[in-house]
Amino acid sequence: MKGLAIKNLSVSVAGKRVVNGLDLTVKQGEVLAFMGPNGSGKSSLAMAVAGSPKYIVESGQVLLNGVDLLKLKPDERAKKGLFVSFQHPVEVAGVTVASFLRMAYLAKNKGKKMGFGEFGKLLSEKMEQVGIDSKFASRELNVGFSGGEKKKLEVLQLLVLEPEFVILDELDSGLDIDSVAFLAKAVSEMVKTRKIGVIVITHYERILKFLKPDKVGVFVESRLRTVGGREIVKKLEKEGYVNFREAGV
Amino acid sequence: MQSVVGIDQSEVSANKERSVVRPNKGISREIVELISKEKNEPDWMREKRLAAFEIFLKKPMPTWGADLSKLDFDEITFYLKSDYGKYESWKDVPKDVKTTFEKLGIPQAERKFLAGVVGQYESEGFYQSLMEKYSKQGVIFCDTDTAIQKYPEILKEYFMTRCVSIADHKFASLHGAVWSGGSFVYVPAGVKVDLPLQTYFRMNAKNYGQFEHTLIVAEEGSSVHYIEGCTAPKYSSTSMHSAVVEIFVKKNAHVRYTTVQNWSTDVYNLNTKRAIVEEGGFVEWVGGSMGSGVTMLYPASMLIGRGARADHLNIAVGGPNQYKDTGAKVFHGAPDTTSTVVSKSIVFGGGETVYRGLLRVAKGAINSKAHVQCDALMLDDISKSDTVPTMEVFEDQVSVGHEATVGRISEEMLFYLQSRGLTEAEAMAMVVRGFVEPVVKKLPLEYAVELNRLIELEMEGSIG
Numbered sequence: 001m002k003g004l005a006i007k008n009l010s011v012s013v014a015g016k017r018v019v020n021g022l023d024l025t026v027k028q029g030e031v032l033a034f035m036g037p038n039g040s041g042k043s044s045l046a047m048a049v050a051g052s053p054k055y056i057v058e059s060g061q062v063l064l065n066g067v068d069l070l071k072l073k074p075d076e077r078a079k080k081g082l083f084v085s086f087q088h089p090v091e092v093a094g095v096t097v098a099s100f101l102r103m104a105y106l107a108k109n110k111g112k113k114m115g116f117g118e119f120g121k122l123l124s125e126k127m128e129q130v131g132i133d134s135k136f137a138s139r140e141l142n143v144g145f146s147g148g149e150k151k152k153l154e155v156l157q158l159l160v161l162e163p164e165f166v167i168l169d170e171l172d173s174g175l176d177i178d179s180v181a182f183l184a185k186a187v188s189e190m191v192k193t194r195k196i197g198v199i200v201i202t203h204y205e206r207i208l209k210f211l212k213p214d215k216v217g218v219f220v221e222s223r224l225r226t227v228g229g230r231e232i233v234k235k236l237e238k239e240g241y242v243n244f245r246e247a248g249v
Numbered sequence: 250m251q252s253v254v255g256i257d258q259s260e261v262s263a264n265k266e267r268s269v270v271r272p273n274k275g276i277s278r279e280i281v282e283l284i285s286k287e288k289n290e291p292d293w294m295r296e297k298r299l300a301a302f303e304i305f306l307k308k309p310m311p312t313w314g315a316d317l318s319k320l321d322f323d324e325i326t327f328y329l330k331s332d333y334g335k336y337e338s339w340k341d342v343p344k345d346v347k348t349t350f351e352k353l354g355i356p357q358a359e360r361k362f363l364a365g366v367v368g369q370y371e372s373e374g375f376y377q378s379l380m381e382k383y384s385k386q387g388v389i390f391c392d393t394d395t396a397i398q399k400y401p402e403i404l405k406e407y408f409m410t411r412c413v414s415i416a417d418h419k420f421a422s423l424h425g426a427v428w429s430g431g432s433f434v435y436v437p438a439g440v441k442v443d444l445p446l447q448t449y450f451r452m453n454a455k456n457y458g459q460f461e462h463t464l465i466v467a468e469e470g471s472s473v474h475y476i477e478g479c480t481a482p483k484y485s486s487t488s489m490h491s492a493v494v495e496i497f498v499k500k501n502a503h504v505r506y507t508t509v510q511n512w513s514t515d516v517y518n519l520n521t522k523r524a525i526v527e528e529g530g531f532v533e534w535v536g537g538s539m540g541s542g543v544t545m546l547y548p549a550s551m552l553i554g555r556g557a558r559a560d561h562l563n564i565a566v567g568g569p570n571q572y573k574d575t576g577a578k579v580f581h582g583a584p585d586t587t588s589t590v591v592s593k594s595i596v597f598g599g600g601e602t603v604y605r606g607l608l609r610v611a612k613g614a615i616n617s618k619a620h621v622q623c624d625a626l627m628l629d630d631i632s633k634s635d636t637v638p639t640m641e642v643f644e645d646q647v648s649v650g651h652e653a654t655v656g657r658i659s660e661e662m663l664f665y666l667q668s669r670g671l672t673e674a675e676a677m678a679m680v681v682r683g684f685v686e687p688v689v690k691k692l693p694l695e696y697a698v699e700l701n702r703l704i705e706l707e708m709e710g711s712i713g
Contacts, residue, residue: 050668053660078670090665094683100666103679107670140683157669 002065003027003197004165009060011041011048018044020222022060026215028164029195031188033208033233036219037241042201043087045219046169050084051077064165079108081164085154085171091142097153098123098137101160108161126159131182147174155183159190165197166190172207184210205237220244270330275323278302281426284328288394288429291401297408301415301425308419314574314605315543320517325458325489327427336376342368363476364444365390369430369461370451383442388473389435390446393462396433403435407464412495412551413523420519424460424493431461431492434475436502438468445474445507445693458489465495467502467530476696477508489517490541496524498532500554505533507692509700512541514570520546528554528583535691536563537700538575539707547605549578552586552617561590562688564700567600567632568707576605576637577621581614581647592623593685596632597708604653605637612643620650626684627657628677628708678705 004026011019018041026032036042048055049062051074062069069077092100102119106112114122124134132152142150151171158166168187172180188211190196200211208230216232218225218241225244226232270287272280281302285295310317336342365379367390374392383390389400397404409415415425432448450461467473490512498504504524512518518541524532534548550559561577579588594602604623625634636653658680666676682689682701689697 050664052664073673074664074667075670075672075676078668084668086665086668090659090662092662092666092680092683094686095679100669100679103675104666104669104671107672107675161669 001025001027001063003030004199005061005063006049007061007063009045009048009062010058011044012056012058013044013054017058018055018222019048022224024217024224024227026165026197026199028197029191030215031191031198031200031211031213032227033213033216034199034201034219035203035216035233035236038203040220040241041222042219043169044222046084046087046167046199046201049077049167050074050082075107078161078163082167083158083161083163083165084167085151085158085169087169087173089142089145089150089154091140091145093140093143095141096138097141097156100141101157104157105160123160126156129159130156130186131179132156148176148179151175152179152183155186159186162194163196167199167201169201170203171200172202172204177206180207181210187211205233208233218244270328271326272328274326276302276305276325276327276423276427280327284427284429287328287330288397290397293401293405294397294408297415298426298428301409301422304416305419305422305426308422310419311545314545314603315572317517317519317543320489320543327458327460328429329457330373337378339376339378342376363447364442365446367392367432367446367448368451369432369448373430374432379446380444383440386440387435387437388440388442389433391433393431393433393464394429396464400433400435403466404433404464407466407495407497408462409493409495412497412525413493413521417521420491421493421521424462424491424521427458428460428462428493430459431463432475432477433463434465434467434473436467436471436473438499439470440468441471442473445476447476447478449478458491460490461492463492463494465504465506466497467499467504469500470502471499472503474505474507476693477506478510488513488515489519491517492520492522494520494522494548496522496532498524498526498530498557500527501529502527503531503533505535506548507535507696509537509539509692509696509703510541511539511703514540514542516541518542518544518546522546522548523551524549524559525551525553526557526559529556530554531558531560533560533691534562534577535688536575537688537692537696537703538563538565538573539700539703540571541573542570543572543574545574547576547578547607549580550588551580551582552588552614553582555583556585556587557583558586559588561588561592562691563592564685564688564704565592565594565602566704566707567594567596567602567634569598569600571600573600573602574605575602576607576623578607579609579619581608581610581617581619584613584615584617586614586617588617588619590619590621590623591687592621593688594623594625594634595628595681595684595704595708596625596634597628599631601633601635603635603637607639607641608649608651609641610644610647610649614644615646617644618648621652623653624684625653625655626681627655628681678708681705681708 006024009022130152184207217227220241281298367374368376377391379390409425496504526532532550565573565575567573577590592604596602608619663676
């Protein structure tokens with residue numbers, strides 16, 4: 001299958017189980033909203049799939065287009081087409097956005113020759129698409145960026161690196177409504193044109209207005225409680241997660 | 250890109266030694282006399298050498314900083330004269346030396362972006378050139394031995410007199426006795442040398458001590474950028490490098506002194522570098538200290554005129570079996586003087602770096618500003634980094650600041666970069682590049698590229 005298949009995945013961090021026996025499939029071109037209350041373990045899923053050394057995989061498989069990502073190093077996962085946008089992007093002093101992205105681009109596109117000038121063109125095109133001022137190219141990576149600017153930069157990276165599968169970890173937190181719309185549409189465009197698969201991790205409905213999910217998963221207390229259609233979003237907005245909490249226990 | 254500071258030791262191994270004068274190992278009055286005689290020096294210089302030698306005998310070894318107990322003067326050859334001669338045209342330089350230097354990127358670099366070049370092999374300079382444009386304006390750039398013969402009046406005034414004296418400390422005295430080679434730069438009043446002048450030092454013989462003396466005099470309102478690159482091939486026995494650099498920055502003059510040193514790890518690198526900066530003058534020290542086993546180096550700026558300014562930027566890399574004791578000394582001796590020290594060190598593989606600084610503000614140096622920033626980045630748990638800042642402030646109406654950080658590469662940072670497709674080594678190199686960026690961006694582009702490459706080379710195999 002083309003897409004991401006998570007099979008019986010259990011993850012712990014600092015001795016605590018944060019993802020419990022998760023089964024989930026998202027095909028290329030599909031968008032899944034992964035919703036749950038604070039502290040339910042949603043971000044742990046993102047970090048474990050990306051390969052954070054802090055998250056210990058106890059069991060399971062994560063197959064991207066049939067390849068088990070869990071056997072690969074983080075950079076190899078990225079090279080296979082995975083992109084995880086961070087809830088809290090990290091600041092790297094002294095490294096400009098442009099030089100970082102060029103290196104990442106060349107790492108992804110092995111053997112491709114691209115000078116600074118040519119890459120600069122590509123970068124400024126993409127920056128326009130996410131509404132980032134071109135001055136940011138020479139800023140230090142995430143250093144002194146506002147929360148919203150960091151999120152825009154995550155989407156910029158996504159557009160430059162052109163992954164096949166994307167996990168957005170609370171892209172909407174810390175963003176004003178206009179920016180949510182703008183970034184969500186940029187990702188939505190990639191779903192349409194490049195048939196990327198997307199997992200959108202979020203608490204809120206609003207991002208889903210612009211990045212319409214095909215499926216909605218509800219993740220409460222480290223377990224996936226249900227997967228259904230868009231109607232679940234409405235239900236959650238009205239009732240909260242209480243029912244799911246009870247249902248699972 | 251062609252290497253300009255000459256780095257890859259593996260590409261440029263030792264040449265066959267071609268010395269015509271090689272005195273016995275160790276140091277004695279006879280050897281000092283011999284050096285002076287070989288150079289056909291005037292009496293004043295011979296006497297200076299002998300006076301320095303007497304002081305050297307009396308001075309104790311320094312007991313602070315690096316461990317020098319394994320440095321045995323009896324095992325060092327203090328002077329080597331090769332049969333190479335001196336050349337002003339590159340095509341006349343003997344083939345084996347030419348090949349060495351061409352591998353190191355000289356003279357391609359000269360054609361591209363330098364105003365003049367001096368090359369030194371073992372104890373003496375063998376090649377020098379200066380753009381006509383500058384020689385016509387009275388700029389002098391030659392090896393220091395030549396300068397002693399050709400410009401005795403200037404040399405008598407400035408050579409180891411009021412900047413670094415022959416009685417300064419044991420290694421300054423030793424240097425005064427056995428110095429050889431180095432560069433002399435003289436820039437007349439008002440002349441601005443727009444392109445850098447570069448000297449390239451190569452130590453080739455083993456168990457050898459190199460003691461080059463560099464003297465820069467920038468007259469009122471002039472400016473110059475001087476660059477030094479140093480390397481030596483790898484031997485398993487001890488060699489020693491003990492240079493003295495004296496810089497005179499006259500009223501409103503500007504001197505930038507840049508050095509990228511990449512000695513092999515058997516070298517004791519013990520240097521004395523000092524600038525006297527007069528009213529409105531500005532000295533910049535930009536240094537990258539790679540390689541060598543033991544390094545002690547603290548460039549000093551004496552700000553003696555109102556409004557004089559000093560910037561010190563240094564990167565020290567301490568890998569396996571390396572001890573880097575580096576820092577800066579600044580004396581604020583006049584009102585409105587300003588100094589900035591930025592020191593960056595990277596340690597890994599069990600290496601050790603120490604930042605040792607002295608900041609002294611004299612009574613009466615009102616409205617002076619001084620800021621010291623030293624940052625260490627540790628790549629593993631077996632390496633060490635330390636900071637020994639000393640501040641002596643005798644005036645109240647001043648602004649003095651000191652910040653020191655010791656950081657580790659954070660796992661989060663590496664993971665973030667890796668998640669974008671960089672390997673662990675690439676991610677680590679990127680973080681390190683970012684860390685040294687504030688200093689590297691002060692270097693000419695060719696050096697910046699080279700220094701980054703050098704740091705990566707040094708780190709290779711030590712990470713991951």
